[in-house]
Amino acid sequence: MKRKSINPLIEKIKNTAAEIGRDVVLMEVCGTHTQAISEKGIRNILPKNIKLISGPGCPVCVTAQEDIDMVVHLALSGIPIATYGDMLRVPGNFGSLEEARSAGAKVFSVYSVEDALRLRKQHPNLVFFGLGFDTTAPMTAVALEEGLITYSVHKLFLPAMEALLEMNETKIDGFISPGHVSAIAGIEPYRRMKMAQVITGFETEDLIVGIYMLLRQIAEGRREVENEYKRAVKEEGNLVAQKIISK
Incomplete structure (x- = not known):
């Protein structure tokens, strides 16, 4: 205007x-x-x-440190992780997901839950690190119903x-x-x-x-x-x- x-x-x-x-x-x-x-x-x-x-x-700013640490630990343990791009560089006590990816972990940046569902076809044990408020929670809930393994920190x-x-x-x-x-x-x-x-x-x-x-x-x-x-x-x-x- x-x-x-x-x-x-x-x-x-x-x-x-x-x-x-x-x-x-x-x-x-x-x-x-x-x-x-x-x-x-x-x-x-x-x-x-x-x-x-x-x-x-x-x-991202209200995601607890222990949740970031847990997901980074999963990635470093060999579990494929998918999450939104703005979460990749958030540091935890074990480093960030971006650093875990640089160390060889399978960490994927996605734009939507649908991207994570597509990735699951190649990586059946993929874990989706879901975050956001009420606006993104419904799509994560739908993905859960479709069997996507999810670590949810929705608020x-x-x-x-x-x-x-x-x-x-x-x-x-x-x-x-x-x-x-x-x-x-x-x-x-x-x-x-x-x-x-x-x-x-x-x-x-x-x-x-x-x-x-x-x-x-x-x-x-x-x-x-x-x-x-x-x-x-x-x-x-x-x-x-x-x-x-x-x-």
Whole structure:
């Protein structure tokens, strides 16, 4: 979206920020949002009292050290491993999967679970190192049903958000909630957090509108879940994917 067309929204944000009259901390908890905010320069056009901070949006970053160690150990023991490319260079106590591959281990980078299923035809004892949030979990679950051996470190996003609030280390006034995860989970689960939240898409207008909606909630003393990303996120979410995950 061109800067000229978002100028009225930016003015509304400035006016609402002045109305609030204090520092406001908003957290985006989705890695794709973090990337979009950085690429589109969103922070640079916000008033000084509005601070955007990043949450646990990267599944690689929240993967436990012991899980990395276990999978590297499996690889070094001769078990073929398939996983997503961004996990290969993450170091553990025994090195990374990339280093294990350099040492002769059978470690394969895949773009999808389907790639891992194809690799299994050549390597029947292949182990898929599955990670991600609610968006990738359904496909891993389907692969499990098809017999793919899987070491799963999938995380559910909503418990991670609740844990952030319980830690109470950083005062958070509102969440820019994840679009992709919400397309799976729906809207209702967010309501139990009693927090100002707006589910947004990933375009500039999505983010600017979402930030404005959050600031209006804060200015009016509301703690609600609003959905800016209605073109993709429905109230009930994706019931088929939810059923697969629950298995």
